[in-house]
Amino acid sequence: MKPRLTTFEQRAAELKARLELQAATPETIEGMDEEPLTPKQAAPIWGKTPQSTRRYFMNVEGVRITNNRLLIPPSVLRREIRRVTKMPVPVAA
Numbered sequence: 151m152k153p154r155l156t157t158f159e160q161r162a163a164e165l166k167a168r169l170e171l172q173a174a175t176p177e178t179i180e181g182m183d184e185e186p187l188t189p190k191q192a193a194p195i196w197g198k199t200p201q202s203t204r205r206y207f208m209n210v211e212g213v214r215i216t217n218n219r220l221l222i223p224p225s226v227l228r229r230e231i232r233r234v235t236k237m238p239v240p241v242a243a
Contacts, residue, residue: 161197162234162235164197165196165197165231165234165235166235166236168197169231169235186214186221186222186223186224187221187222187223187224187227188200188219188220188221188222189201189203189204189207189220189222192207192222192227195227195231196227196230196231204220206230207220207222207226207230208220210222210226210230211226212225212226212229213226
């Protein structure tokens with residue numbers, strides 16, 4: 151197994167910094183109040199690859215798996231971002 155280049159705290163700080171930058175701009179995360187997101191759609195918001203996003207959300211409460219597809223509701227994505235970064239996520243109006 152390869153050693154990790156960054157710690158969990160460093161990754162959480164990077165994600166928090168990205169969210170602060172997004173909160174400073176008028177744009178909000180697109181599609182957050184619409185239909186569930188696939189790991190590929192959620193990965194840029196989460197800040198990881200689709201594969202690591204899929205692995206993380208595989209056992210998270212509220213995520214649906216239908217026909218071997220992982221569907222991440224926007225509210226679950228916001229909850230997990232808040233849990234990891236301790237920061238609110240902008241919501242589309």
